[in-house]
Amino acid sequence: MRDGGEGREAGADGNADLSRDDRPEAGPQGRHTGQPDGDDRQREEQPEGDKQPEGDDRQPERQPDGGPSGREPDARPDPASPGPLARLREHWLLSSAVALALLAAATAVPIVLVRSGDDTPCQEIPAATRALAENPAAATRALDPGDDLARFDAVRALLAHEHPCGDGGEVLGEVVDAATRATGAENPHTPAQARSAFAVAAALDDVELPDGMAPGVARMLAQYVVDQNRYLGSDDDAIRPAVPAELTRLDDQGWTRYGRFLAPGEAHADFEHTQPYSDVRADPEQLIAELAKDPEAFAILYSAERAWLAYYLERLDGQGRDPHYHPKPSEHGFETRETYWVDSDLEHMADRVGALMKYRARYARDGTIPDITAFDEAVRRHTRGVYLAHTRQVTTRPPMASIAARYPSGRVRGDLMDARHQLLGVVDAWAAARKVPASRALVMRQSIDDRYVRALWLMI
Numbered sequence: 417m418r419d420g421g422e423g424r425e426a427g428a429d430g431n432a433d434l435s436r437d438d439r440p441e442a443g444p445q446g447r448h449t450g451q452p453d454g455d456d457r458q459r460e461e462q463p464e465g466d467k468q469p470e471g472d473d474r475q476p477e478r479q480p481d482g483g484p485s486g487r488e489p490d491a492r493p494d495p496a497s498p499g500p501l502a503r504l505r506e507h508w509l510l511s512s513a514v515a516l517a518l519l520a521a522a523t524a525v526p527i528v529l530v531r532s533g534d535d536t537p538c539q540e541i542p543a544a545t546r547a548l549a550e551n552p553a554a555a556t557r558a559l560d561p562g563d564d565l566a567r568f569d570a571v572r573a574l575l576a577h578e579h580p581c582g583d584g585g586e587v588l589g590e591v592v593d594a595a596t597r598a599t600g601a602e603n604p605h606t607p608a609q610a611r612s613a614f615a616v617a618a619a620l621d622d623v624e625l626p627d628g629m630a631p632g633v634a635r636m637l638a639q640y641v642v643d644q645n646r647y648l649g650s651d652d653d654a655i656r657p658a659v660p661a662e663l664t665r666l667d668d669q670g671w672t673r674y675g676r677f678l679a680p681g682e683a684h685a686d687f688e689h690t691q692p693y694s695d696v697r698a699d700p701e702q703l704i705a706e707l708a709k710d711p712e713a714f715a716i717l718y719s720a721e722r723a724w725l726a727y728y729l730e731r732l733d734g735q736g737r738d739p740h741y742h743p744k745p746s747e748h749g750f751e752t753r754e755t756y757w758v759d760s761d762l763e764h765m766a767d768r769v770g771a772l773m774k775y776r777a778r779y780a781r782d783g784t785i786p787d788i789t790a791f792d793e794a795v796r797r798h799t800r801g802v803y804l805a806h807t808r809q810v811t812t813r814p815p816m817a818s819i820a821a822r823y824p825s826g827r828v829r830g831d832l833m834d835a836r837h838q839l840l841g842v843v844d845a846w847a848a849a850r851k852v853p854a855s856r857a858l859v860m861r862q863s864i865d866d867r868y869v870r871a872l873w874l875m876i
Contacts, residue, residue, distance in 0.1 A: 556594075585628030641721065646674065657686060726804055726825075770868040805846040
């Protein structure tokens with residue numbers, strides 16, 4: 417079979433050893449990674465709309481200087497001058513008309529309410545925004561900033577809600593997911609979807625997400641796991657927020673700067689994109705720091721990295737190399753190792769997982785995560801299983817969405833939060849099954865181990 421995604425080999429998703437009955441059922445749009453079996457996420461019942469407090473009928477205490485009205489303590493009000501309440505009763509028709517007008521206006525503009533037990537006003541998410549969650553094509557149009565980022569301010573305005581009312585945060589997360597995900601696990605991302613992913617990461621840069629939004633944003637990063645792993649920082653050479661498929665093709669050495677084993681015909685979000693004289697920046701690493709506060713989002717990101725590792729290993733040859741990459745000596749005689757980019761990619765994966773565990777430790781220490789045991793239990797509930805590499809080399813190149821939708825190979829064994837063991841156990845199982853030379857397997861293990869420890873301990 418040719419390497420180009422024309423067909424799928426048996427077991428190419430890393431699940432040849434599982435019977436059909438063992439596979440968890442796919443959720444909507446093939447979203448598997450990081451969700452519990454059956455995609456049975458339940459929405460919390462929202463409280464009824466906040467009621468306005470009853471009027472305070474208590475009279476102010478009389479003051480020695482005559483009280484608030486300026487009258488003497490024993491003075492009586494002039495019977496010829498009706499008080500404020502009396503005047504209001506005389507004009508009850510006018511008061512009712514004003515109230516009706518305000519109600520009518522509330523249907524046309526966002527309503528600002530006060531959340532129960534909090535003086536901070538909350539913002540109702542408009543019905544038009546809510547509708548985007550159920551209409552992916554419209555959501556993509558709404559969040560697509562364009563190649564020149566001309567619509568970026570509109571994207572940021574749509575997503576920027578510090579205190580949405582009720583389930584507003586969850587709705588915004590669903591809008592992000594709908595706008596950026598592929599239309600199916602076997603379908604490549606379009607340029608508009610990839611641009612939307614860039615815009616979301618930029619719009620949420622250094623933003624504290626409202627309650628309920630994090631899982632939807634995490635699913636977006638999981639859909640673009642290859643692209644966000646490649647991020648090193650803003651780069652003036654990254655001239656587009658999304659790279660069209662034709663620019664990601666391999667060169668004559670079998671290399672592209674956009675990653676290994678890319679699917680033909682897929683656009684890629686370039687989170688390193690920046691424009692002159694613009695403060696628009698997309699930083700997936702900073703966004704991950706915010707998402708790691710939420711156990712479901714944490715599970716989604718952690719699962720995506722482990723699925724990406726399995727996907728990657730099973731496409732390497734028996735020597736642990738990218739079979740497409742054949743570097744040529746440079747003009748100065750310098751030769752790049754054939755395993756250079758493989759080792760670099762493994763390091764980036766370890767960086768991401770180490771960062772997740774770093775933030776978990778930091779938030780447990782500073783109280784952001786008040787109960788680490790409860791947090792870990794929640795992460796495990798949202799984790800579908802372990803991802804093992806196929807025991808034979810796989811040559812297909814499916815789109816990135818298939819990585820996030822990958823079926824687990826089985827249940828997690830041991831401590832899920834011992835990420836070092838989880839990552840190295842997958843490498844060891846793959847190396848043993850494929851009979852990878854011990855010296856090469858050791859180098860791969862060391863690349864992962866060094867970067868994981870560095871990410872976890874040296875950056876806390």
